[in-house]
């Protein structure tokens with residue numbers, strides 16, 4: 556899996572899903588495999604810094620599979636305390652012999668044993684500037700560390716980066732059309748799942764040590780969907796009412812569109828659009844599973860939607876835009892190594908065009924919600940400000956439902972000057988980093 560992520564640009568989550576589905580491992584073994592894949596990718600920069608001082612030609616002159624093996628083994632020695640050191644080294648040497656030859660096994664053995672002798676956590680070089688220290692300590696590329704130190708100060712950046720290395724909570728959304736959250740909580744508890752109500756969303760449930768709730772009868776029967784708590788805020792901010800005409804411009808796999816349809820009690824219409832034809836089925840499956848006949852799917856580039864949908868016809872338009880994903884690094888750690896400042900610039904330009912297009916379908920007096928799962932002002936606040944400067948008929952709308960504002964206020968995410976946009980960081984609630992802005996169109 557590590558090789559495929561590194562060499563073929565595979566996504567760690569999808570790889571794990573695919574491999575673990577076939578592997579038939581026990582739950583603890585599957586959890587360990589998950590930890591090894593995520594952890595090794597997450598800590599890559601720190602790992603490479605340590606290995607570069609000990610392995611000649613690291614990383615480029617070392618064969619990719621040996622690189623993965625050494626990283627994986629060092630990750631365990633340094634960050635996991637329940638795998639004995641001898642098991643790590645013995646297993647690494649066995650794999651090196653099986654896949655390579657004696658020379659490689661010798662290199663692997665020598666490197667790991669030297670690390671164990673000298674201490675697996677070598678101190679960082681003294682006197683580093685803050686961004687360089689954070690980059691090395693928490694394993695983020697320097698450009699990201701610099702960006703976040705400039706935006707949030709050294710302490711804020713450190714909290715953000717540390718939170719990005721924590722395993723995400725498992726959270727689910729109760730389908731309010733198929734029973735109450737309390738009833739579902741009670742059923743989960745009686746089945747031995749440790750679950751509690753989300754602080755962020757009245758539909759949310761946070762579960763611990765639950766395995767994948769997507770493999771349960773509650774999921775199959777449409778009682779719940781797997782969704783991050785931050786993501787659940789978006790439908791609440793859209794606040795669609797039964798009977799409304801709602802458009803989700805970038806809807807696949809359908810989490811927020813389905814949530815909106817649930818909140819509309821199945822009345823009215825949610826048009827769930829996505830550019831990728833193969834993703835349409837994902838949205839349809841969700842709507843069917845959850846019992847939501849008011850979700851209609853379309854396949855279209857959101858930039859050309861105003862040619863298909865009457866301008867000014869929607870009560871609510873959601874643009875949950877494609878973004879750099881810096882808020883979901885906990886779930887997709889390879890984002891750290893695959894994204895660049897250039898990607899942010901090109902996404903920022905696409906997002907401005909998408910916002911322009913989405914806004915044309917909002918009714919006079921209607922609302923436009925813009926969201927991303929990233930933490931980059933160019934893709935978030937600045938995109939909204941630029942849009943507002945060019946569209947005097949729109950204004951920021953701070954009248955979010957109290958159910959959403961109250962927890963954000965309590966956590967200090969928004970204050971008394973709240974204007975209608977919020978940036979959640981992973982350290983606020985342990986949920987994904989998310990940006991949400993709500994705009995109102997003049998009557």
Ligand SMILES: C[S@@+](CC[C@H](N)C(=O)[O-])C[C@H]1O[C@@H](n2cnc3c(N)ncnc32)[C@H](O)[C@@H]1O
Nearest residue numbers: 805806807808809810811829830856857875877
């Ligand atoms: C952040 S995801 C949406 C997640 C979704 N709202 C949910 O809650 O499940 C962004 C989606 O935008 C789609 N997309 C990217 N470019 C698009 C475009 N030009 N027009 C429409 N959809 C687009 C992608 O296929 C992707 O599914």
